[in-house]
Amino acid sequence: MTIFVKNMVCDRCISAVQNIFEESQIEVIDIRLGEVQTKSDLSEIDFILIENSLKNIGFERIKDSSQQLIENIKNLIILKIEKLETDESFLLSNFLSDTLHKDYSALSKAFSQNENITLEQYYILQKIEKVKELLFNNDFTLTEISEKMGYKSVQHLSTQFKNSTGHTPTQFKKLKDLDRKPLDRVGEF
Numbered sequence: 811m812t813i814f815v816k817n818m819v820c821d822r823c824i825s826a827v828q829n830i831f832e833e834s835q836i837e838v839i840d841i842r843l844g845e846v847q848t849k850s851d852l853s854e855i856d857f858i859l860i861e862n863s864l865k866n867i868g869f870e871r872i873k874d875s876s877q878q879l880i881e882n883i884k885n886l887i888i889l890k891i892e893k894l895e896t897d898e899s900f901l902l903s904n905f906l907s908d909t910l911h912k913d914y915s916a917l918s919k920a921f922s923q924n925e926n927i928t929l930e931q932y933y934i935l936q937k938i939e940k941v942k943e944l945l946f947n948n949d950f951t952l953t954e955i956s957e958k959m960g961y962k963s964v965q966h967l968s969t970q971f972k973n974s975t976g977h978t979p980t981q982f983k984k985l986k987d988l989d990r991k992p993l994d995r996v997g998e999f
Contacts (some may be wrong), residue, residue: 813846814872815864816881817848820890823869844872845887856957880924882910883917891940894958897984938974941967946984952979 815827822839831838836856837849861871872878874997886909910917921929937959944955952964961967971979
């Protein structure tokens with residue numbers, strides 16, 4: 811049985827959800843971002859227990875197919891950005907269409923209707939959160955970050971960063987209180 815879970819955005823999330831299923835003594839075949847495969851169907855009582863346990867630590871079971879699609883899109887974007895494998899030729903539309911085997915305009919429309927933000931805006935906000943992390947960790951120069959994140963130039967990154975945060979990357983690094991968002995909260999206002 812497949813159970814879809816909202817807000818799973820990292821390996822620690824997978825571990826936390828896996829612990830819930832283990833504590834409930836429900837055998838899991840496979841677990842990945844946003845999805846848990848159990849060996850057998852769950853009883854109604856098991857569903858209630860799992861849903862309550864998930865909710866207690868910030869997750870939620872997804873029942874609606876459009877929400878499953880949105881969560882899948884979010885997870886794909888987060889994973890792509892996390893790997894730092896984008897370049898100037900990367901196109902979000904091609905990536906999502908090819909991966910999900912759906913027309914990008916339909917994906918974009920569904921996303922916008924459910925999230926009150928466009929797919930492109932969400933992608934940019936996720937990229938900016940990753941840039942904040944890289945700036946905070948101080949492992950790369952701004953030029954290296956720009957290249958790793960697929961920006962055409964440092965100026966392009968700086969402009970997008972300032973439009974999203976109100977600060978230049980250099981100003982942001984100097985702030986005492988770095989305004990970072992958890993990845994599952996990006997796009998919420």
